[in-house]
Amino acid sequence: MADGTTGISADALHGFAPSVRRGGLRRFAQRRSTIAVLMCLPLIALIAGLVVYPFFYSIYLSMLSRDATRFIGLFNYRYLLRSDTFDLVIFQSCFFAITAVFFKALIGFILAHVMHNISGRDQRIWRGLLLIPWVIPPALSTLGFWWMLSGNYSAVNWILGQFGIPQVAWLSNTWTARLWVAGVNVWYGTPFFMIMYLATLKSVPDQLYEAAAIDGATWLQKIRFISLPMLRNIISITVLFSLIVTFANFDIVQILTTGAPADTTHVFATYAFQLGIQGGNISLGAAVSLFIFPILAVFSIFILRGVGRRAREGM
């Protein structure tokens, strides 16, 4: 049978109880679903140990007092929601993630189309070059940007100075600092979007574009009526994946600004680190980091619902 069972009826085995039990156990062990579960067990154990347990433990931690000796319920959350600094952290985290993901998706989309229209060896060379920012560890990329923008040795300011343009304190003004923090993330993350979109574009039949060209469609119409609908699912999934990763980003802010000026560039992860590790208040740090969860849950529900709906329509 398709499910791996033999299909022998219970009546046929009447009177042979021990054999039935052994046979039943053997059949149970031979079921595809049983084998599948057994094979997944290591992974399930890994996820339970490294994701599920820490998640519930951090919820528990976030409800403890500063010295982690008393249960204080939702006090830490109430404290954070009353803090002006934490308002800034929420704003900056959302601004950082949404801006960075939007530009990563946009630039990745454009680059994927440009790549798609370059043929043969040239495409491989350009694709390799454009992937370089993605393969460099983000901490190193960020250090590079820090050197280019820092007050002492800013290469960017040196170049501006050659044209008589006055120096800019890139990382000391709130908005330029926020934009650079997002910009470094765009620099690092765009190749991922490009490669995902490019892979999907390659699966779009050329005949669709040829038919559109015969009908006199412009490039914009081809993108709007062919590329975008075909890429919609991959766009949704990459955006969701990137939102999750970007919301949890730590290294860019920590290296580039450490949250300065005046806490205006802190994101959840760096603020949690400041309160939890540097400030020794692990409970409060856990509460900060858990704020990411409901935000991402909302994003995930909407995005995955759209993907699911389109999948059903396509069936």
Next chain:
Amino acid sequence: MKKLRPVSRRDALKLAAAGAALPLVHMRTAHAAGSLKVALWDHWVPAANPAIQKLIADWGAKNKVDVSIDLLQSGTANAKLLLAEAAESLAGTGHDVMTFQAWGVQQYHQHLEPIDDVMGGLIKQYGAIDPTSAYLGKVDGHWMGLPTSVGSQYKPSCARISYFSKAGYDVRQWYPNAPGNAKTATDWTYDTLLKAAPGAKQAGLAFGLGLGLTTDSVDWTGALLRAYGAVLVDEKGNLQLRSDAVQQVLEYLQKLYEFLPADTVTYDDASNNKALISGQSALIFNPPSAWWVARRDAPKVAEDCWTFPSPSGPAGRFNPYLPFFWGIWSFSSNKTAAKDLITWLQQREQVETLCDVSVGYDIPTFASMHDFKIWSEVKPPLGTVYNYPIRPWHDTQSNVSGYPAPPRIAIQLYNNATFNVMTVKLAKGKQKMKDVLDWAENEINGYINM
């Protein structure tokens, strides 16, 4: 000839068991006093780590203790030491001896072994201890951490002699490299600093004083507050934010801000070093690490540097101080050996060895050890760090930002850099004084009720 008795199977087994047990007997002899796991700060001076490793290895061999050492880094983006402290306190397992920076003892004191016996003996031996070390190392009257010289640092003034000379101040006359008196330095005040700042900015040597969120920035503004007698929270935990002294310091910084580097608000702990070494700053508040690197990378700058105490204010002169501690976890399985080790490492001979290899960077806990030769001998110029340790005639005290608030509140003031954020909102953000104070009141009330 006597016939030998044949070896039975039982005899052979006995022999084998005895043979197998022999190494165990040997190990027991070699490490009779058990084992110790020690977490040390990974010193930035290359020669400092091997020196302390050798000292500890020698002690271990002599006392038959098997000691293993882990060197853990600590910095803005690399906080292995902080992470280890947090993880081990939660897990209840790890090293026996752990290194803590500044507030670590206060943060994890529930998991630490009291060491009043160790400190009592050392104080008897070497005299009174620095009050800031006592504020950070004692909990409810009990010593929970030993203030060590390794990593402990003042952050006094490190100035370019030539710039101050042009501005009409002789820093070497203020603080000569010989015993003197406090009267020669009465001119070195925060008012003098403010007067000298515009010229420095104009000369491309803006004072590298940060208003960022990391320790160097927090430490010097804490000393400034103390010099004006200003506290954000008093020793009883009451908010003292709206005092005249606090407003006076804020107004002072508002004026000074105009002459600081453009990136002062994002200064991290490396920024002031880089400003000095690159020849872009005439004054920083830092241990001699910046001068030390300049000696290697920018000798002309190093030759022009002089280290001396912080400026004074109406309430006195205070050097920023960042002491390091060694603590013994309460879950340590060899507390006796741990206490013996840290007591031995704190003896004058060992402290001087470690101070010498760190080129005088490490500040001994006891003022009675501030007479080591290293600070007189180091150059160029000769005597450049002579006044780095607080000398009896300096009329200077140490300070940690947040003092005198109860440590549980002070930790938050320190780590959130609350006063620096206030300053930036006022000076750069051009917010009104009232709004800044309202913001701070809301934040600090949160710390108090936390």
